[in-house]
Amino acid sequence: MLELNDIHTFYGPIEALKGITLKVNQGEIVCLIGNNGAGKSTTLMTISGILKPKAGTISFIGSDISDMPPHSIVEMGISHVPEGRRIFPRLTVKENLEMGAYSVSRRLKTTPPIPPLARGGVGGVKSQFDKVYEMFPVLKEREKQMGGTLSGGEQQMLAISRALMSEPKLLLLDEPSLGLAPIIVSRIFKAIREINKEGVTILLVEQNAHAALNLSGRGYVLENGRIKMHGQGKDLLNSEEVKKAYLGE
Ligand SMILES: Nc1ncnc2c1ncn2[C@@H]1O[C@H](COP(=O)(O)OP(=O)(O)OP(=O)(O)O)[C@@H](O)[C@H]1O
Numbered sequence: 001m002l003e004l005n006d007i008h009t010f011y012g013p014i015e016a017l018k019g020i021t022l023k024v025n026q027g028e029i030v031c032l033i034g035n036n037g038a039g040k041s042t043t044l045m046t047i048s049g050i051l052k053p054k055a056g057t058i059s060f061i062g063s064d065i066s067d068m069p070p071h072s073i074v075e076m077g078i079s080h081v082p083e084g085r086r087i088f089p090r091l092t093v094k095e096n097l098e099m100g101a102y103s104v105s106r107r108l109k110t111t112p113p114i115p116p117l118a119r120g121g122v123g124g125v126k127s128q129f130d131k132v133y134e135m136f137p138v139l140k141e142r143e144k145q146m147g148g149t150l151s152g153g154e155q156q157m158l159a160i161s162r163a164l165m166s167e168p169k170l171l172l173l174d175e176p177s178l179g180l181a182p183i184i185v186s187r188i189f190k191a192i193r194e195i196n197k198e199g200v201t202i203l204l205v206e207q208n209a210h211a212a213l214n215l216s217g218r219g220y221v222l223e224n225g226r227i228k229m230h231g232q233g234k235d236l237l238n239s240e241e242v243k244k245a246y247l248g249e
C-alpha cells in the first residue's frame with residue numbers, strides 16, 4: 001500500500017532522515033519506535049506531504065505522492081494525527097470534526113472557513129459522524145463543548161476522530177498515548193485496533209514501545225534518521241537489543 005524508498009528529509013542543513021526505506025501493506029498495523037529525535041515524526045510528516053523529501057520516493061497504492069501537496073495526499077486517502085493533537089481549541093467538538101471532513105491542509109491553518117460539506121449535512125459526512133460517535137460516545141456527549149476544554153484523553157479521541165472524518169485508507173498516528181493515564185491509553189489502543197478491524201491500515205509512532213509492538217504485526221526501529229531493525233512485532237519484543245534499548249528490560 002505504502003512504500004518509502006531511500007527517503008532523505010532535511011530541516012535546512014540538518015539531515016533528519018538519512019535514507020528511510022519501509023513499507024506498509026494493506027490491512028496492517030505497523031509501528032515505528034525509536035528514541036527522542038530519531039526521526040519518527042519527520043517520517044510521518046514526509047509521508048503526509050508537510051515536509052518534502054530531498055531524495056527518494058514515496059508511493060501510495062501505485063501512485064508517486066512524493067511531490068504532492070498535503071491536501072491531495074488526504075484526498076488520496078492518507079490522514080495524519082500529529083504529535084501533540086493540535087485540535088482547534090476554540091471550535092466545538094462538532095466543528096473540529098467538520099474540519100476533518102473538509103481537509104487536513106485546511107486543518108493546519110488557524111481559522112478555516114465553514115466546510116461546505118458539513119453545512120449541507122451530506123449523507124457521507126453524517127454517517128462518518130455516527131461512526132466516530134459510536135467509537136467515542138464521550139465526544140457525542142460533549143459535541144457542543146470547546147475543544148480546548150476537553151481532557152487530554154478526550155482531545156486525543158477528538159484528534160483521531162477528526163482524522164477519520166476524511167475516511168482514510170491509511171491512518172498515520174504520532175504518539176497517541178503521550179501524557180495519558182494508563183486506563184486512557186488502553187482505551188486509545190483498543191480504538192486503534194477497532195479502526196484497523198474496520199479496514200483502515202495504520203502506521204503508528206510510539207514511545208510506548210511495549211504496547212505498540214504488542215498491537216502491531218510488524219515494527220521498524222529508527223535510530224538517528226535510519227532504520228536500525230525491522231521485523232515482526234513479537235520478534236522485536238523478544239529481541240535482546242530492543243529489550244535493552246527501548247523496553248527498559
Ligand atoms: N523544525 C525543525 N528544525 C530543525 N530540526 C528539527 C526540526 N524538527 C525536528 N528536527 C530535528 O530532526 C530530528 C528528528 O526529529 P523528529 O521530531 O522526527 O524525532 P522523533 O523521533 O519524532 O522524536 P520524539 O520522540 O522526541 O518526538 C531531530 O534531531 C530534531 O532535532
Ligand SMILES: [Mg+2]
Binds near residue numbers: 040041042083
Ligand atoms: Mg516525534
